[in-house]
Amino acid sequence: MTSPQSDPAKAETTSATEAQPKGAADALMRGFRGHCPACGAGRMFRAFLKVADNCPACGEELYHHRADDFPAYLDIVIVGHILVPIVLAVETEIAPPMWLSMTMWPLVALIATLALLQPIKGAVVAIQWFIGMHGFEDSKGRRLAPAATETR
Numbered sequence: 702m703t704s705p706q707s708d709p710a711k712a713e714t715t716s717a718t719e720a721q722p723k724g725a726a727d728a729l730m731r732g733f734r735g736h737c738p739a740c741g742a743g744r745m746f747r748a749f750l751k752v753a754d755n756c757p758a759c760g761e762e763l764y765h766h767r768a769d770d771f772p773a774y775l776d777i778v779i780v781g782h783i784l785v786p787i788v789l790a791v792e793t794e795i796a797p798p799m800w801l802s803m804t805m806w807p808l809v810a811l812i813a814t815l816a817l818l819q820p821i822k823g824a825v826v827a828i829q830w831f832i833g834m835h836g837f838e839d840s841k842g843r844r845l846a847p848a849a850t851e852t853r
Contacts, residue, residue: 720759721844725831732827733820737761739830739840745823752826765836766829772822779821780813 720740722728728738737743743758754764788806791797797805833841 722831725828728827728831729824732823732825732830735819735823737763738827739844745826746819749819750822752822761830761840763826763830765840766826767835768822768825768829772818772825775821775825776814776817779817780810784810784813 720742722731722738722741731738731741732745735745737745737756737759739761740756740759743753743756743761745752745756745763747753752763752766752768755762784806792802829835830837830840
């Protein structure tokens with residue numbers, strides 16, 4: 702009987718299966734933090750919104766993603782639903798000077814939008830990876846293969 706420490710191939714397989722996300726929420730949070738959805742260690746982005754072709758830590762292929770404009774739409778919806786009630790409340794209750802409102806609210810909206818854009822894109826790519834969409838079918842098959850052989 703060999704232990705994972707004595708058999709490098711088995712050790713690699715064991716560590717790869719331990720690093721796999723436990724569910725969709727785990728993959729989503731890894732993507733939201735900008736980490737590889739497969740291992741959670743490598744960086745998903747090579748630039749602000751450019752997804753790396755492969756994970757630098759585990760080699761998982763990430764170039765299949767088709768996030769397109771969906772992260773931007775989600776970003777607009779989220780920021781709008783958070784910011785509009787705040788703006789209405791502040792403008793109704795406090796009524797700051799016009800110059801302050803015209804400089805502060807666009808700046809807050811810009812900062813909030815840019816701050817959420819990369820995490821939202823990471824989460825969208827991670828969910829696509831987890832579900833097996835747009836070329837991630839092979840990744841999903843490899844991820845589910847060890848679980849299918851263990852139940853037999």
